Amino acid sequence: MTTLEIRDLHVDVAQTDSDAEPIHILKGVNLTVKSGETHAIMGPNGSGKSTLSYAIAGHPKYQVTSGSITLDGEDVLEMSVDERARAGLFLAMQYPVEVPGVSMSNFLRSAATAVRGEAPKLRHWVKEVKEAMTELEIDPSFSERSVNEGFSGGEKKRHEILQLDLLKPKIAILDETDSGLDVDALRVVSEGVNRYKERENGGILLITHYTRILRYIKPDHVHVFVNGQVVQSGGPELADELEENGYERFLTAKAG
Numbered sequence: 001m002t003t004l005e006i007r008d009l010h011v012d013v014a015q016t017d018s019d020a021e022p023i024h025i026l027k028g029v030n031l032t033v034k035s036g037e038t039h040a041i042m043g044p045n046g047s048g049k050s051t052l053s054y055a056i057a058g059h060p061k062y063q064v065t066s067g068s069i070t071l072d073g074e075d076v077l078e079m080s081v082d083e084r085a086r087a088g089l090f091l092a093m094q095y096p097v098e099v100p101g102v103s104m105s106n107f108l109r110s111a112a113t114a115v116r117g118e119a120p121k122l123r124h125w126v127k128e129v130k131e132a133m134t135e136l137e138i139d140p141s142f143s144e145r146s147v148n149e150g151f152s153g154g155e156k157k158r159h160e161i162l163q164l165d166l167l168k169p170k171i172a173i174l175d176e177t178d179s180g181l182d183v184d185a186l187r188v189v190s191e192g193v194n195r196y197k198e199r200e201n202g203g204i205l206l207i208t209h210y211t212r213i214l215r216y217i218k219p220d221h222v223h224v225f226v227n228g229q230v231v232q233s234g235g236p237e238l239a240d241e242l243e244e245n246g247y248e249r250f251l252t253a254k255a256g
């Protein structure tokens with residue numbers, strides 16, 4: 001049983017012009033995700049959802065100014081990015097990065113070696129990757145392609161789930177894993193996430209704009225994220241209400 005606990009988290013982002021003042025994006029986020037739970041975060045563009053995922057993963061541009069993130073009581077903010085991955089945190093990014101010159105197969109094996117603490121035995125590993133790729137309906141030729149280079153939007157998202165499958169984190173943060181997927185890919189990717197949840201009893205933090213994916217991946221909790229904060233939490237019915245009415249009620253509540 002694992003618990004990711006985020007308490008009163010404040011995060012600034014460094015601007016590209018290093019003389020410019022950092023911008024205050026997260027303004028006191030509170031959130032608890034446990035093994036076996038699926039939490040959906042929904043909120044308007046620019047409200048800070050990806051910032052939250054980067055802060056958890058330890059992206060150097062995102063500076064935690066106060067508050068805490070702990071994993072089973074261990075201080076995540078004290079950990080390097082690698083240590084966070086080894087501790088069982090995983091982030092599927094909204095915009096996965098391309099790594100020219102590094103093949104998918106080498107990348108995946110290095111990542112698995114880093115997370116597991118030893119290199120997977122080659123024979124087992126080849127089988128493991130093959131099975132995972134088959135389940136996710138990924139063409140074997142992708143193994144030899146450079147990481148994400150020239151991948152279509154949907155192909156990148158599928159590969160994020162392939163990593164999820166192979167790295168078996170305790171808590172997975174999925175930032176708009178559904179964006180840009182066609183209906184078939186949405187199903188395949190959702191099934192991948194559900195398999196992960198069943199096999200690993202993983203905790204999931206799913207950032208999304210659409211209730212479409214929530215038909216496949218059933219959230220236990222839905223959080224409305226506005227202006228750097230969780231402003232309301234509820235059950236799956238909250239997602240339906242957002243789909244129906246948008247965020248206006250929360251935005252005006254905030255302004256008033």
Ligand SMILES: Nc1ncnc2c1ncn2[C@@H]1O[C@H](COP(=O)(O)OP(=O)(O)OP(=O)(O)O)[C@@H](O)[C@H]1O
Nearest residue numbers: 013014015016025044045046047048049050051052
């Ligand atoms: N590296 C950066 N430099 C400057 N501003 C940034 C940076 N990263 C984030 N921001 C700003 O922080 C705010 C929150 O961005 P973030 O990406 O977290 O939003 P989001 O909720 O994920 O939005 P979306 O739904 O569009 O993905 C935005 O106004 C964004 O422009």
Ligand SMILES: [Mg+2]
Nearest residue numbers: 049050051094
């Ligand atoms: Mg985002």
